[in-house]
Amino acid sequence: MRGRNLLYVIFILVILGTFYCMNKSTRLREKYPKVWAHRVNDLDEVVKKVREFKGVEVDLYFSEYDNCFYVAHDVEDTIKKVSFSTWLSQLSRRKRKNTYYWLDIKNLSIDNVASSCEKLHELEEKYEIKDLFWVESYVIDALEIVKKDSFKILLWVDNLAWNPEMDEATWYEITKERVERLNPDGLSCEFSMYPLLTDSFPEENIFFWHTPADFTPKNVAFTQKLCRENAVKAVLVDYDNLIKY
Numbered sequence: 001m002r003g004r005n006l007l008y009v010i011f012i013l014v015i016l017g018t019f020y021c022m023n024k025s026t027r028l029r030e031k032y033p034k035v036w037a038h039r040v041n042d043l044d045e046v047v048k049k050v051r052e053f054k055g056v057e058v059d060l061y062f063s064e065y066d067n068c069f070y071v072a073h074d075v076e077d078t079i080k081k082v083s084f085s086t087w088l089s090q091l092s093r094r095k096r097k098n099t100y101y102w103l104d105i106k107n108l109s110i111d112n113v114a115s116s117c118e119k120l121h122e123l124e125e126k127y128e129i130k131d132l133f134w135v136e137s138y139v140i141d142a143l144e145i146v147k148k149d150s151f152k153i154l155l156w157v158d159n160l161a162w163n164p165e166m167d168e169a170t171w172y173e174i175t176k177e178r179v180e181r182l183n184p185d186g187l188s189c190e191f192s193m194y195p196l197l198t199d200s201f202p203e204e205n206i207f208f209w210h211t212p213a214d215f216t217p218k219n220v221a222f223t224q225k226l227c228r229e230n231a232v233k234a235v236l237v238d239y240d241n242l243i244k245y
Contacts, residue, residue, distance in 0.1 A: 034227040035243060036102065038209065038236035041071050043082060046090040055100035057209070057236050060084055061107050062116045069119060073106070088127045101133035102154070102188075102207065102234065108135070113142040117149040134207070136188050140178055147182065154207055155184040159193055172200055179204065186233060191226065198231045205233045213238040 036055035040046055049056050059073040069084035070077070088096060108116060124130045135146050138156035147153045155178060160171050179187070179201065186205035189197050191212070198206055208226055212219035220243055226235045227245040237243075 032227075032242050032244060033100075034232060034234055034245070035223070035239075036100070036234045036236050038211075038238050039073065041073060041077070041082075043071075043087065043090060046087060047095075050091055050095050050099050052241055053099075055102060055234055057102035057104060058084070058087065059104045059106055062105060062112050062119070064112050064115050067115065067119060069105075069116075069123070075107070085123060085126075088123065088129070093128065096127055096129055097132070099132065100234075101129065102136060102236070103133050104136045108137040108139055108142045108146075110139070110141045110145075113145045117146060117151070120151060121149075134185060136207075140182055143182055143184070147184070152185040153182070154186045154188040155179065155182055157187050157189040157193065157197065159190050160196070161192055168196070175200070191222075191235075194226060194229075198229050202231050204231065206231045207234045207236075208232060209236040211235055211237055215239050 033054040035053065036057060037049040037053040038057055040049045040056040040058050046056075058071060059077075060069045061072045061075060061078050062069050063078065070080075071082045071084055071087050072078045072080070091099070105116065120135070124133070131152070134152045134154045135143070136154035136156055137143050137146075138158075140155070143153045143155060157175055158166070158171065160166060160168065163171075166174075184204075186207045187197065187201060188207040188209060190210045191208045194208065206229070211223055211226070220239075223235055223237060223239075223243060224245040226232050
């Protein structure tokens with residue numbers, strides 16, 4: 001009898017410990033929602049990343065031929081035939097409804113935007129993720145249609161370092177014109193545009209990507225600095241775990 005009671009106590013402690021760890025992970029996730037997982041394109045990583053992070057970024061290619069979003073960073077990746085629907089189905093209903101999604105649609109265009117929006121509506125209804133995702137692109141004409149179709153959008157912003165012929169004043173005027181025309185829900189850019197982007201557009205929601213990948217004290221400190229900026233709403237990281245900021 002005494003041995004049975006001991007086993008019962010151990011069982012209860014294990015259950016309580018598991019529950020505590022899950023709650024602790026959830027509390028951390030809610031407390032540090034700006035740190036999102038970068039390029040969660042691997043099906044084996046989806047559940048793990050969503051368990052740790054409040055938001056995740058996924059790269060998509062739309063195929064009009066298949067009427068399907070494939071999870072792919074490059075067009076060559078579409079040969080794997082991993083659909084976004086399959087990606088979403090890896091998650092439980094509760095997990096899906098408690099996660100934010102940054103959808104980087106690599107080939108969004110004026111030619112496929114209508115079909116893309118139709119498919120997004122189908123997916124958001126099926127998987128109950130309405131208002132939980134942002135569509136990112138640099139194609140402003142296509143983004144205008146996405147926005148009119150009631151989706152949240154991220155305007156991909158040019159990086160000065162990639163265009164040495166453009167000066168800061170010209171960059172600002174071009175970006176300002178695009179922002180005023182589109183009125184996006186956020187601006188996305190590579191991390192090296194900090195602090196120019198936040199200083200130039202402090203009223204906009206800023207989403208930074210391609211942050212330093214290595215988990216070093218210097219890189220973590222930089223990520224923390226980005227997250228402390230009021231204008232910054234999300235920072236994509238390749239770290240396996242959340243970091244405090």
